[in-house]
Amino acid sequence: MSTWTFSYITPLSFQGKLYMARMSFDPKENSDIFQVDPLPPPPPQGHHHVDVVGSAGSSSLTLPPPKLIATIPTDKLTRPIHLVECNSQILVTGYTDRSWLHMIIHRLADLITLEKPIQVTSIGDKALFLNNVRSMSVSSNGALPTVVGNTIVQASLANGSLTEYNLSTDAWSRPMDGCILRGPVFGPCCLIYHIYTCCIREYWNKGQLCNRNKPCNWRVKGKWRTGV
Known part of the structure; x- marks a missing residue:
């Protein structure tokens, strides 16, 4: 339970904490990275305490509000920005400018601690699959x-x-033919297409390949099943 609302791309869960990127609709404005800490442990029975929203003696626990941990100037990283776990660290991906021709990667830890973060030029044998719903790294x-x-x-x-x-x-380059957003997607479907579908829960949960031209419709209790 929380007492705050926040507009963001689906958060990344990492080592018990949530990380979220907030991007302005104005491409000239900076982007922010927020962190949400886990719930504090419940106090021992009979002990007087103050919960995270400040009401003395309350027994309810409230998710702490997001705290700003990094601000990314547009001259370092241009939207859209994604957070993805790779090799036990959080990587922040984006573009060098608004032409969207060249991508760039930074470590979140460097963006927090270094005044001039060093660009990540290689992720080894890993491939990053990016989507607003979920991003992941694959070996x-x-x-x-x-x-x-x-x-x-x-x-x-x-x-x-x-x-x-x-x-x-x-x-x-294009690893496959067809358009996954508007369709159609031509066969046979390559493994990369199946992996990318794993980033979008509403499709892989129903056993379908991602194709925004063919939305997933559940015949029974459909409004409760999206993203289940």
Whole structure:
């Protein structure tokens, strides 16, 4: 339970805390990263205490409000910004400018502690799959031969097709045919398409591949099942 509201992309859960990026509709304004701490442990029975919202003697626990931990100037990282866990750390992805031609990655820890954070130029054998609902990192080593390491996979901001950005070559490519936002998607479907679908719960939960032209509709109690 919380006493506050906050507009943000789906938060990232990491080591018991929530992390959220807030981006302004004005592309010239800075972006902010917030952290929400876990609930405090309940006090021993019979002990007088003050809860996190400040009411003495209350027995209810309230989720602490978000606290600002980093502000990202637009000249360092341009929206859209995503938070993703990779190699036991949080990475912050974005673009170098509003042309959206070149992507850039920073460690969240560097954005918090360093005045001039160092750009992450390689993520090794990992590939980042980015989406506003969920972002994740996948290893290209061994079991997933079609996944290319040191890349970022996401839907194109221009036309909705699935695109792949290579950090080593600073080049874009299309790992599959078709448009996942407007359809149709041509077969056979590659493994990358299945992995990207895992970023969008309403589709993989229903056993369907992501295609915004074909929304998931549940015949029974549909309004309660979105994202279950």
